[in-house]
């Protein structure tokens with residue numbers, strides 16, 4: 001089955017399942033394996049690659065550059081400006097550094113990594129400059145809760161925000177209380193980061209393991225299928241292991257039953273009240 005496609009506000013189509021790169025580019029000895037894993041993911045259709053100037057202090061962008069060499073037109077790149085750099089001029093300079101590291105002339109989606117001290121209006125103005133210059137296809141934000149989104153959308157040009165990237169997995173379901181519906185109403189895609197829970201703890205949960213065994217799948221696949229079950233969600237698991245890459249791709253074809261969703265709800269209860277947006 002081909003991967004479901006999500007449209008960004010810019011009109012760019014991206015697969016609902018992409019690849020993360022946090023922790024890549026930190027150790028030269030792992031460089032070749034990281035490049036190979038991303039390339040394998042691209043071959044399997046996970047052509048959306050999420051990175052950031054922060055990851056490996058630019059090192060992850062260098063890994064991505066090598067992985068996409070000769071196939072830039074096949075992939076959609078997401079990168080992020082650090083809040084400390086997100087002034088009007090600082091955002092433009094950070095983007096230019098990222099473009100250089102990535103070895104490309106444009107980033108498809110450029111995000112503010114999280115809110116910082118620079119006024120949002122300045123960052124938005126810089127994003128607009130970058131978009132006019134063709135350096136970015138679209139811009140968005142990360143780690144924004146409903147109140148932040150409302151403030152952003154009220155700014156001149158704010159409604160052009162193309163996506164919001166937030167923590168979302170079985171063990172962190174807070175956005176189901178409000179942000180998910182708020183975003184769906186505005187056709188604002190949510191990019192779910194750490195969909196596997198970032199480390200292995202969540203995947204060891206006995207109920208997740210039980211459902212996985214019953215479906216002849218892995219706990220990671222069930223966790224990803226849960227996130228991808230909602231329309232308008234893009235999941236960006238990070239995987240360096242080639243078997244992990246293949247497993248993650250196959251997870252997009254796994255449809256959980258209503259009973260399985262109910263069992264997951266019992267093991268990982270959805271929020272019953274507003275929770276502050278979690279971030280890692």
Ligand code: NAP
Nearest residue numbers: 020021022193194195196197198220237238239240241244
């Ligand atoms: P994650 O994708 O939930 O988990 C990554 C971990 O899961 C790695 O240790 C990986 O191991 C392992 N893994 C991958 N596939 C697996 C499988 N099929 N079975 C078992 N284990 C598997 O965590 P994440 O890296 O925190 O989140 C994903 C991406 O979201 C990041 O890489 C980054 O691009 C983005 N992110 C954004 C923010 C933000 O503030 N905007 C914050 C966090 C993350 P191997 O690598 O050894 O395969």
